Amino acid sequence: MMMEKLTVYADRMSQPSRAVLLFCRLNAIDFEEIKVDISKRQHLSSEFREVNPLQKVPAIVHGNFNLSESHAIIVYLNSAFPGIAEHWRAKINSAMDWHHSNLRQGTVSYVINTVLGPATGRPLNPNAAAEAEKVLISSLSNLEDIWLNGDGRFLLGGSQPSIADLSMVCELMQLEVLDEKDRSRILSPYKKVLQWIEDTRAATNPHFEEVHNILYRAKKKFEQQRSRVAETGTEPSNKIGGHSKM
Template identity: 65%
Template sequence: MSLQYFYFIIQYSAKREAGKEAQSRTGKMKLEVYADRMSQPSRAVIIFCKVNGIDYTERKVDISKREHLTPEFAEINPMKQLPAIVDGNFKLFESHSILIYLACAFPGVADHWYPANLFKRSKMHSVLYWHHSNLRRAADTYVTNTTILPALGHPSNQQAAAEAEKLLFSSLSKIESFWLKGDGPFLLGRNQPSIADLSLVCELMQLEVLDEKDRERFLGPYKKVQQWIKRTRNATSPHFDNVHNILMKVKEKLKNKPLMEANHGGALDIQKRLRSRI
C-alpha cells in the first residue's frame, strides 16, 4: 500500500466519522459549557464557541468560591478542573480535547481551526502538547505567585515564581523563533488562526494582570509574539475582548491597589472585590 493511498484512507475515514458525529448531534440538548472566565482555558473554549456560532449555555463555576470542588461538579468532571462540557449524554474535560471535539462535532467550523489534513493536524497537536508543559505551566505559576496570591492576602511560593520566570522567557523565545517560523502570521506559519493560536494567546493574556513594567519585561523583546497576539485578537473580534472583559477589570483593580492600600480598610476592600473575580 502506497503512502498516498494510506493517507487517503485515513482522511476519508476521519471525514466520514466527523460527518456521523455531526449528524448524531441532531436532537441533542444545547451544549453546556462549565467555565470561569478568569480561567485561561475557559476563555479559549467560550471564544471558540462564539466565533463559530455554536449554540451553548454557559454554566459559571466560581473558582474563588471553590465551586469546582463540589460533589455536584465532580459529576461533570471528576478531576474538578475547568472548563468542562456536557453535550447530551457526553461529558468532556480538558480544554484542548474540548476544542478538538467542538471543531469536529459542530457543522460550519472552518477547517483552519482544526485541519482535516492529517499532517497539519499532527503538527497542531505538537503545539498543544508543548503548551501544557511549557507556556501554561510557566505563565500560570508566575502570575499566581507574583500577583494573584499576594492580592488575595495569601502566601506565595517565590522559588516556584523564579523557576516559572525562567520557563516563561524560554517559552516566549521558542514561540518567537520556532512556532511562529514560516510565511504566515500565525502558529506553524499558517495564514489563519487555529485552536492552538487561541489557546496560547488566551494563556498569554493572563500576563495583563502583571504590573506594566513586568509585562513589558516579558513581552517587550518578542516583537513577533506581540504582533501574533494582536492578530489573533483581531481575528476573533469582538468576542475575544468581550470574553476578556473580566480579566481587564481585575487588571484595573490591581493597578489601583497601591492607592487602595493607603489604609487598612482599603486593602481589605480590594481583597474582597478581587475574590469575587478571581
Template identity: 60%
Template sequence: MKLEVYADRMSQPSRAGIIFCKVNGIDYTELKVDISKREHLTPEFAEINPMKQLPAIVDGKFKLFESHSILIYLACAFPGVADHWYPADLFKRSKIHSVLYWHHSNLRRAAAAEAEKLLFSSLSKIESFWLKGDGPFLLGGNQPSIADLSLVCELMQLEVLDEKDRDRFFGPYKKVQQWIKHTRNATSPHFDNVHIILMKVKEKLTNKPLMEANHGGARDIEKRWRSRM
C-alpha cells in the same frame, strides 16, 4: 439538548473554549462555575467533571474535560467550523497536536508556577520557532488554529501585570506581540468581550476606577491595545 459549557471567565482555558464557540457560531449555554467561591470543588460539579477543573462540557449524554480535548471535540462535532481551526489534513493536524502538547509541558506550567525563566524560554520558543513561518499565526498559518487560541488565551493572563512587567516579558518578542494582536483581531469582538472580566480584575488590582461601567469593557480594552501596539 444544547451544548453546555461549564466555565469561569477568570480562567484562561475557559475563555479559549467560550471564544471558540462564539467565533464559530456554536449554540451553547454557558454555566458559570465560580472558582473564587470554590464552586468547582462541589459534589454537584464533580458529577460534571470528577477532576474538578474548568472548563468542562456536556453535549447530550457526552461529558468531556481538559480544554484542548474540548477544543478538538468542538471543532469536529459541530458543522460550520472552518478547517483552519483544526485541519483535516493529517500533517497539519499533527503539528497542531505538537503545539498543544508543547503548551501543556511548557507555557502552561510557566504561567501556573510563575516561573519567569520557563516563561521567557517559552516566549522565546514561540517567537523563534512556532512563529518562524510566513503567516502571522503559529506554524506559519494564514488563519488561526485552536493552538493559536489556546496559547494566546494563556498569555492574556499576563495582562493583569503592570505595564512595566508586561513590557519586560513581551518587549523582546515582537512577533509574539503581533501574533497576539492578529489572534485577537481574527476572533473579534468575542475575544475582547470574553476578556472583560480579566480587565476588570486588572483595574481593581491597580486601584483605578472601573471605566468599563461607563464606556463598555471592549472599547476600553480596544484603547489599551491601540496604545500598546
C-alpha cells in the same frame, strides 16, 4: 447529535475556559454558559463534581456526554458540529501539547506566585516566581523563534488562527493581571509574539474582547490595590479565607 443541548461550565478567569468559549463563539455554536466561580470554590461543589469528577473547568456536557480538558473539548466540538473549518493538523496538535509543559507552566506559576496568589490569601513566593519566569522566558523565546517563524501571521505560518493560536494567546492574555512594569519587562523583547497577540485579537473580535473583559476589570482592581498599598501601606482586604488580625 447536532440537536443535543451543549452546556459549557467555565470561569472566565481561567485561560482554558476562555479558549473553549471563544471557539464556540467563533463558530456560532449554540450553547449555554454556566459560571463555575473558582474564587468561590464552586468547582469543589457536589453538583459540579457530577459534571467533572476532576473538579476542573472548563468542562462540557453535550447531551449525555461529559468531557473535560480544553483541547480535547475543542477537538471534540470540531468533529461534533458541522461546517467548522479544519485549520489544524498534526503540527497543531504538537504545538498544543508543547503548550502544556512550557508556555502554560511558566505563565500559570508566574501569575500565581506574583499577583493571583496574594490576592486570594496565599503568600508571595519570589523563588517560585523566579523559577516560573525562567520557564516563561524560554517559552516566549521558542514561540518567537520557532512557532512563529513561518510566513503567515499565525502559528506554523498559518494565514488563519488555529485552535493552537487561540489556546496560547488566551494563556498570554493572563499576563494582563501583572503589574504593567513586569508585563512589559517580560513581553516587550518578543516583537513577533506581541504582533501575533494583536493579529489574533483582530481576527477573533468582537468575541476576543468579550471573553477577556473580566481580565481587564481584574487588572484595574489589582492596580488600584497596588497604588493604595503604595500610598498608605495598607494591605489589600480581599484575601479569601484570611481573617483580619487587626
